[in-house]
Amino acid sequence: MAPAQTLTYLAQEKTLESSFVREEDERPKVAYNNFSNEIPIISLDGIDDAGGRRAEICNKIVEACENWGIFQVVDHGVDSKLISEMTRFAKGFFDLPPEEKLRFDMSGGKKGGFIVSSHLQGEAVKDWRELVTYFSYPTRQRDYSRWPDKPEGWKEVTEQYSEKLMNLACKLLEVLSEPRG
Numbered sequence: 001m002a003p004a005q006t007l008t009y010l011a012q013e014k015t016l017e018s019s020f021v022r023e024e025d026e027r028p029k030v031a032y033n034n035f036s037n038e039i040p041i042i043s044l045d046g047i048d049d050a051g052g053r054r055a056e057i058c059n060k061i062v063e064a065c066e067n068w069g070i071f072q073v074v075d076h077g078v079d080s081k082l083i084s085e086m087t088r089f090a091k092g093f094f095d096l097p098p099e100e101k102l103r104f105d106m107s108g109g110k111k112g113g114f115i116v117s118s119h120l121q122g123e124a125v126k127d128w129r130e131l132v133t134y135f136s137y138p139t140r141q142r143d144y145s146r147w148p149d150k151p152e153g154w155k156e157v158t159e160q161y162s163e164k165l166m167n168l169a170c171k172l173l174e175v176l177s178e179p180r181g
Contacts, residue, residue, distance in 0.1 A: 006098040006116055007130050020117070022125045040064040045075035047171065058175045065176070073172075078164045086161040092151035093132055104132070104148055111135065112146030136162035 010017065042060045046053030064071035093101070104113035112134040117126035134147045136158070148154050 006101060007128065008098055010116075019124075019126050020128055026125070040068055040071040042071050042073050043075040044073050044077070044171075047175070054175075058178055061172070061175055073168075076168055078161075078168060082157070082161055082164060085157050089151055089154050089157050090132075093148050093154065094130060096150060100150060101130070101132075104146060106133070110146065112143055114148075134158070137166060 040060065040063075042057065042064060044057060047057050048054070061071065101114045106113040106115040113132070115131050115133070117129055132148060135142065144155065147158065
């Protein structure tokens with residue numbers, strides 16, 4: 001039987017599978033570790049204060065969306081310890097042996113789990129990545145059988161993290177839906 005086809009396995013091969021190789025003109029033109037220092041960074045401190053900074057923050061978000069299509073938020077209220085814990089759990093999952101990750105294989109139309117690479121619609125070349133995906137909302141449709149059970153505690157931390165991010169997303173959508181004068 002062939003070994004599990006995870007990136008850990010594929011990285012040990014002497015040659016890269018052609019399904020991962022993009023044509024020269026389709027390859028990124030900027031190094032993977034070159035980042036822009038110009039992407040807007042917006043502090044959400046005071047966003048709940050209707051008489052205070054809310055209008056200013058709203059205007060910055062709208063301007064960033066119109067001019068950049070992206071922005072980074074800081075002072076968002078998601079506890080840094082929770083972010084670190086979720087990051088630690090994610091790293092822990094991807095450090096698991098291939099057979100552990102593949103217990104949650106998404107192939108065959110399963111909703112949620114682990115997948116090696118993926119194609120965006122219409123693309124023929126695979127991205128060199130491993131993903132774990134699970135559906136947190138609506139909560140009544142959570143399928144915990146598709147959520148990793150390792151590292152120990154994944155479910156509890158992921159539930160907390162998902163709740164905080166949903167609250168943040170709703171707050172940002174609320175801001176974006178406010179009428180502009």
